[in-house]
Amino acid sequence: MTQSVQVIFYDGVVSKPHQAQIFSVDEQTIQVRYGDHQQVVKQYRYADMQLIGALGQLKPAIELHDDARIEFLDDLPEWFHLESKKVYSSIWKLERSPTLIIFSVVFVVFFGFALVKWGIPTASHYIAYQLPENSMERLGDEAENYLNKYYTEPSQLAKGQQEQIRKQYIEKIAEGRPARVLFRKGTGLGANALALPNNTIIVTDELVELAHSDQEILGVLAHEQGHLIERHSLQQGLSSLGMSALYIAITGDSSDLFSSLPAAMLSAKYSRKFEQQADLYALKLMDRKGIEVTHFANFLQRLNEEYEKENSETDKENSEKAQKNTDESKEGSKLDRIFEVFESHPAIDERIQMVRDFEKQQKK
Incomplete structure (x- = not known):
């Protein structure tokens, strides 16, 4: 021995x-x-x-x-x-190999990017179109209840005005696939409209008041109809939950996971791609129905001015608070500006230009 x-x-x-x-x-x-x-x-x-x-x-x-x-x-x-x-000796040698370590890091980064960029959106698209109608209605009903409870109040619009808008929607926008148009006072939403998977379009009183004509409202309804046809809200909600699941898989922290899919559908913003698809759907539909697309551009411009006004007031309040806060708060405002660079929505100016370009093409 x-x-x-x-x-x-x-x-x-x-x-x-x-x-x-x-x-x-x-x-x-x-x-x-x-x-x-x-x-x-x-x-x-x-x-x-x-x-x-x-x-x-x-x-x-x-x-x-x-x-x-x-x-x-x-x-x-x-x-x-x-x-x-x-076997273990070979594994240990590989674990200590700088080349393998670098390759592993690059692979993980690329895999994560591919998963976020293509994997989750593709899976969300597939799942959204595989869900049966009753499941979509249930999810949409839950999202609507959540919205009504926390963000809106009963509409103050006259019943006759509501029925007139609904009638025009059925005649010019629905094209045999009518949604339920529901009016609510947008206490927490302002001038806005949302398409929910239970085949419902919610329009706030503030949006109707901001519009200068019925054609502008029809342009917005056509845009939301595009979201419904493509099941965008459901896809975006599923993508949001997929991102949360990926975050948990990486960090093990589930504290930020959405409590439900309805909440995710309401809290997630539409991607740039979805907004562009809905805009294009609205423009083609308005053109077929003889509604001048410039009405849609005019409303977007007015909506942008309204947002800028609200943001300027918010910035003024934040500026006053920043003077009283510590350097930590100032650092937070810097981070907010950085995150704005990654905003997924197309800028209003880009959307307006898209409408103008479409209008020029139709006149050729």
Whole structure:
């Protein structure tokens, strides 16, 4: 038994580590000697061992059937005949390879980017079109209840005005696929309109008041009809939940996970692609029905002016608060400006230009 190596040994009885020496008995068995004078001797078979892989600066260790443990001070000796040794040794070498580490980092980054850029949106698109109608109605009803409870109040518009808008919508926009048009006072939404998966378009009183003509309202309804036809709200909600699931998989923190899909559908903004698709749908529909698309551009311009007015007031309030706050708050405002660069919505100016370009093409 000339082949031996120094190790740290835990006997499985007490937690105290022992300086020990292991010897090769034969190709099936090793012997462990420990104690003040190495008077305690134990034998173990390779078949009863569980190899714990090395990682970084950690050395390999062996878990034994009697809760004992052998920790090596260096790599496994050549004479150590554990069958899985070669496989683990190869893995440990790869883990310490700078080339593999760099490749792994690049691969993970690219995979994450591809998942966010194409994987989640593609899966959301597929799932959205596979959901049965009753499931969409249930989700839409929950989203509508959530919206009515926290963001809107009963409409103050005259019933006759509401019915007139609905009638024009059926005649010029619905094209045999009518949605339920619901009017609400947008306490937490302002001038806005939303398309929900239960085939409902919610229009706020503030939006109707902002419009200068019925044609402008019809342009907005045509835009929301496009969102309904393409199931954009459902796709965006599913994508939002997919992002949250990816975040949890990476960090293990589920505190920011949306409590429900309806909440995700309302809190998630439409992507640039979805907004452009809905705009194009509205423009083609208005052109077919003989409604001048310039009405849609005019409304977008007015809506943009309204938003700029609200933002200027908000910026003024924030500026006053910033003078009283600490440097931490100032840093937060910088981060807000950085995040604005990644805003997914097309700028209103781009959307207006899209309408103007469409109008020019139709006149050729």
